[in-house]
Amino acid sequence: MKSLRFISAEAFVSNAEFARKSLGAVTHDLFPLLFKASYLLEQGEVIHDLVENWPLFDFNMGKLLGATLDYEEDLSHRTCSVCLESCLTGLRDYVLNQSSPYMKKLKVVDLTGIKDVEVQFCKCKKTMGRWARTQLLSKLCSDLLVYLQQAQCSPGTFEVSINVLIDLFVTERNYELVVQALLKKCSCPLKICCVAFRSDNLTLQKFFYIIKLTDPSLLLKLEIVHNVHLEMEHLEMLFNCIHFPLLMSLTLPARTFNVRRFTAMDEQMLTKIGEKMGEMTQLTELSMSFSILTGRIQKLLSPLKTPLKMLDVSNCSLNHADMAFLANSFHANHLEALDLSGHDIPELYPSTFFKLLSHCSSVLRSLTLEDCNIQDTHVNMLILGLSPCQKLQELKFIGNPLSSQALKHLFTFLCELPMLKNVEFPVPKDCYPIGITYPIDDASVCRFDHQKYERVAEELNLILLQANRDDVKASTPLFGSYDAAVQETNNELGAYLIKSFKETLEKFTSSFNKIN
Numbered sequence: 001m002k003s004l005r006f007i008s009a010e011a012f013v014s015n016a017e018f019a020r021k022s023l024g025a026v027t028h029d030l031f032p033l034l035f036k037a038s039y040l041l042e043q044g045e046v047i048h049d050l051v052e053n054w055p056l057f058d059f060n061m062g063k064l065l066g067a068t069l070d071y072e073e074d075l076s077h078r079t080c081s082v083c084l085e086s087c088l089t090g091l092r093d094y095v096l097n098q099s100s101p102y103m104k105k106l107k108v109v110d111l112t113g114i115k116d117v118e119v120q121f122c123k124c125k126k127t128m129g130r131w132a133r134t135q136l137l138s139k140l141c142s143d144l145l146v147y148l149q150q151a152q153c154s155p156g157t158f159e160v161s162i163n164v165l166i167d168l169f170v171t172e173r174n175y176e177l178v179v180q181a182l183l184k185k186c187s188c189p190l191k192i193c194c195v196a197f198r199s200d201n202l203t204l205q206k207f208f209y210i211i212k213l214t215d216p217s218l219l220l221k222l223e224i225v226h227n228v229h230l231e232m233e234h235l236e237m238l239f240n241c242i243h244f245p246l247l248m249s250l251t252l253p254a255r256t257f258n259v260r261r262f263t264a265m266d267e268q269m270l271t272k273i274g275e276k277m278g279e280m281t282q283l284t285e286l287s288m289s290f291s292i293l294t295g296r297i298q299k300l301l302s303p304l305k306t307p308l309k310m311l312d313v314s315n316c317s318l319n320h321a322d323m324a325f326l327a328n329s330f331h332a333n334h335l336e337a338l339d340l341s342g343h344d345i346p347e348l349y350p351s352t353f354f355k356l357l358s359h360c361s362s363v364l365r366s367l368t369l370e371d372c373n374i375q376d377t378h379v380n381m382l383i384l385g386l387s388p389c390q391k392l393q394e395l396k397f398i399g400n401p402l403s404s405q406a407l408k409h410l411f412t413f414l415c416e417l418p419m420l421k422n423v424e425f426p427v428p429k430d431c432y433p434i435g436i437t438y439p440i441d442d443a444s445v446c447r448f449d450h451q452k453y454e455r456v457a458e459e460l461n462l463i464l465l466q467a468n469r470d471d472v473k474a475s476t477p478l479f480g481s482y483d484a485a486v487q488e489t490n491n492e493l494g495a496y497l498i499k500s501f502k503e504t505l506e507k508f509t510s511s512f513n514k515i516n
Contacts, residue, residue, distance in 0.1 A: 006070040009037035013046045020049045028055040035064050039075055042123055044086035051090030052097050057105050061087075062113015077115040079129060080122035084114075085136065092140045095160050095189045096147070104156070110165040111137075112195050116484035129488035130169040130198070137166060137192065138174065138181035145188045160189040167196035167221070168214065169485060173492050175206055182213040196221035196249075198485060201492060202228050208238070216242045221249040221285075225485075228253050236269050239276035248282045249310070254290035270299055278303030287312035289339070297322040307334035314368065315342030323349040323356065332359035341370035341399075346378045354385045361388035365419075371399035371439045376406040383413045392417050396424040398476065401438045404428040404456045411460050411474075415467035423474045424481065428456050445478050 002010075013019045013034055026034065031050060038046040051059070065075040091109060111133065120127050128136070148157065170178050185191050194214040199207050207228055222244065224230050230238075230253050257270070277283060277300070286301075286308055293300070293316040301308070308331045313322075318340075326332060338360065345353045357364075367389070374382060374397060386392065395414070402410070407428055414420060429436070431448040457476070464472050 001072060003070040005033060006037060009033045009070075010041060013038045013043050014041060016043050016045045019043070019046045023049055023053055031055060032064050033070060036068065036071060036075065039065060039078070039080075039083050040071075040073075042080055042082050044082040047083055047086040048090040048093070051087050052093040054094060054106050055103075058108045058110070059091075059106060060108075060110040060113065062110065066113070076113050077117045078120065078122055079114060079116055079127045080120070080124060081126040081128040081132075082124045083122070084128040084133065088133075088136055088140055091162075091164070091190065092144050095144060095157060095162075096153070098154050098157065104160055106162055108163050108165065112165050112167055116488075118482040118484070118487075129484055130167055131171065131174065131485070131488045133166065134169045134178060135174045137164065137190075138177045141181040141188050141190050141192060142177065142184070144190060145184050148189075157189070161191065162189060163191050163193045165193045165195050167198070168192075168194045169198045169200075169489075170210060171199070171201040171489055171492055172206075173201075173489075175202065175210065179210055179213065182210070193218060195219070196223070198223040198225065199228050200226045200485070200489065204229060204234055208241075211238075212242065216244050218246060219244055220246055220282075222247060223249075223251040224253050225251060226253060230256055232257055232266065232269055232273065236273055236276075239273060244280055246282055247280050249285035250277075250280075250283060251287040251312075252291070255292075256288065257291035257293050257296070259292050259294050259296050267299075270296060274300045274303045278305055281305055284308055285310035285337075287339075288316060289314040289341075290316070292317045293322070294319050295321055298325040301325070301329065301331065304331075307331045309334055309363075310337040311335060312337075312339040312368075314339045314370070318343055320349045320352065323352040327352050327356035327359065332356055334363060335360040336363050337366040338364065339368040341368050341372065344373045345369065346373055346375070350378075350381070354381070357385045358388065362391070364389050364392055366394040366396075367392060368394075368396040369400070370396055372397070373438065374400040374402065376403050379406045379410055383410065386413070386417070390417065391419050393419050394422045395420065396422075396481065398424050398426050398478075398480075399439055400426050401429045402426055403430050404459075407456065407460060408463060411463045412467075414472070415464060415469045420469075420472055423472060425460070425474060425476060427453055427476055427478070431456070442479075 009030070012022075019034075019038075031054060035047065035050050038050060062076050065078070067074050094104070094106065114133070116127075116129050168178065181188070181192055182194075195218065197211065197214055197219060199210070202210075207224070207230075211222075235252065235256060259266075262270075277286075283304065284306055287310075288300075289312050293313065297313070297318060298321070302325075311326075311331065338356075340353070357367075367386075379402070386395075402425075407425060411423075411425075414423060427445075427448050431453045432440075432444075433447070436444065453476075457474070460474055464470065464474065
């Protein structure tokens with residue numbers, strides 16, 4: 001519902017020319033209301049002028065676009081390119097504006113509340129993701145500094161100092177621009193303050209250089225993913241050189257650890273890494289997927305002094321000792337998100353897994369069990385284990401060999417979980433050709449009876465509808481869940497993979513020719 005105030009605000013900003021001319025007569029307390037109304041209507045010019053003349057001490061995108069008494073809908077998931085570009089250019093012009101009727105009070109701009117989601121509702125149909133926001137803000141900071149050095153500005157312009165809190169996303173393509181902006185941070189009125197940092201497709205040398213520029217003492221979240229070839233010795237070097245006192249979330253790239261080729265020195269290194277992580281007293285989220293950690297989970301996690309709320313150890317080749325440690329550790333009672341994908345849970349450690357599930361059941365919100373060899377005979381046991389998980393909001397179990405009938409049985413139970421919002425279920429086994437083996441390889445994953453799948457999917461959704469659970473979204477993303485960061489940079493990552501494949505092929509050809 002919209003309040004009369006919000007409806008009036010919409011009417012005011014809908015005429016952009018009139019609104020822009022009238023801003024000088026608007027009281028300070030109405031600026032947040034007008035900003036949200038402008039954002040909803042995608043009035044880019046009005047957004048620009050509102051920010052350029054912002055009369056308050058802070059500008060928090062998450063709060064401004066979030067649910068308010070005047071308009072309950074949360075707009076923070078709308079990453080509309082028109083709105084965000086107008087907002088950021090308005091911020092630049094706030095610094096340069098010497099004729100604003102308002103005294104410059106702005107000290108903090110917080111852009112971290114913007115959420116990147118798969119489905120956008122903006123009319124322009126063009127989004128500005130995290131990478132693009134990093135790119136634009138860095139460019140505006142650099143351009144602003146150049147302009148200030150060349151133009152004759154009033155002394156007051158140089159007194160402006162605004163901390164801009166942002167989640168940076170750096171790849172090879174925008175690396176130089178971000179580095180320049182961070183290097184000149186002290187001289188620029190707009191000071192980039194990195195709260196979360198994601199790096200992909202970077203050499204280790206460039207990663208180590210830029211991470212130091214971000215001021216790691218302020219970092220809350222660090223994601224090192226995909227094409228950053230960080231191995232265990234590099235991780236130890238990172239933790240030895242740089243301290244992360246406020247770090248709450250850490251994501252490491254695939255193959256950071258590989259215990260199958262461990263030496264005695266490697267064991268000592270792993271112990272030191274665990275100790276360093278133990279010094280991060282705020283760390284509550286840890287992702288180490290696609291590393292080989294067989295028998296070493298205790299060594300890594302036991303030094304942690306703060307219980308983990310999120311743990312991703314998918315495809316980490318955990319053994320019974322690892323699962324037993326997790327089930328009995330103090331982390332178990334606090335886990336809100338857990339990913340154990342890629343482990344044969346029913347075969348390797350069924351009782352230990354259910355013990356872990358029972359311990360975290362009172363707080364668990366997200367559970368991912370993809371490619372875990374869960375079959376029809378295991379469904380009743382799974383239902384029993386999930387029954388106490390009354391706060392579960394998300395369940396993902398793609399890639400398990402379950403029949404249509406088993407899925408219907410499971411969905412009937414899932415209707416009883418009151419907080420459930422999202423379910424990712426596998427293509428039923430009976431939709432694939434007889435003799436299909438699991439886990440299904442990428443070449444075969446799409447070779448199923450699509451018409452039969454559609455019929456089953458309709459039946460599953462009917463089960464939800466008949467139970468009045470149309471609030472639950474059920475889907476089958478064959479190639480994994482939506483990842484906004486990967487989606488935004490897939491062209492660059494694709495080009496990198498092609499280049500890597502080409503280089504590998506050339507090395508192989510060269511070696512083959514030498515042999516002959």
